[in-house]
Amino acid sequence: MDDCIFCKIISGEVPSEKAHHEDDRIVSFPDLQPVRPGHTLVVPAKHYQWFWELPDDIANDLFKVARKLAGELKEKTGADYIQLSIVGKDVPHVHMHLIPRKFDDTKKLL
Ligand SMILES: [Zn+2]
Numbered sequence: 001m002d003d004c005i006f007c008k009i010i011s012g013e014v015p016s017e018k019a020h021h022e023d024d025r026i027v028s029f030p031d032l033q034p035v036r037p038g039h040t041l042v043v044p045a046k047h048y049q050w051f052w053e054l055p056d057d058i059a060n061d062l063f064k065v066a067r068k069l070a071g072e073l074k075e076k077t078g079a080d081y082i083q084l085s086i087v088g089k090d091v092p093h094v095h096m097h098l099i100p101r102k103f104d105d106t107k108k109l110l
Contacts, residue, residue, distance in 0.1 A: 001047045006093040010045050021045070022065045025058055031097065035109050038077040038100040042066045049092045066096050073100055085110040 001007050008014040010027050019029040024045065031039040042065050044058050051059065070082035079100030086096055087110055097110055 001093070004047055004091070004093050006041075006043050006091055006095065007047050010043070022068075023061065026061050026065045028065065028069055036099050036101065036105075038073050038079070038098075040069060040073060040098045042069060042096040042098065044094055048094050050088055051086050051094050054094060062094070062096065066098060070098055073098055083109065 005014065009016045009019055009029060016029050019027055021027050022042075026042065027045050028040055028042045031041050042062060044054065044062055046058070048054050048058075054062065066084060070084065073079065074082050077100040080103045081101050083099040083101050084096055085099065086094070088094065099109055101109075
């Protein structure tokens with residue numbers, strides 16, 4: 001999709017040196033406006049707007065990568081848990097937010 005910021009990051013048109021291809025279908029990169037340190041996005045390389053539009057194999061891969069990264073993020077940031085949110089109103093390209101959280105941080109995020 002031409003005006004999609006995530007497609008531009010994935011194609012390299014918008015540089016994100018921290019963008020990381022987990023495989024040819026899934027890409028992760030830091031949120032440009034992190035709500036907590038370590039806030040990471042996981043997205044399918046191909047453009048879909050909503051998560052229910054994803055083919056099963058891509059949906060499975062997306063969740064698999066999110067689970068792997070969540071474990072790594074928890075370790076790296078010392079978080080108590082990793083919040084996973086899918087909203088989809090801000091950028092119309094399916095993305096999972098992984099947000100490191102502490103139990104005593106009760107603010108509602110996303
Ligand atoms: Zn896109």
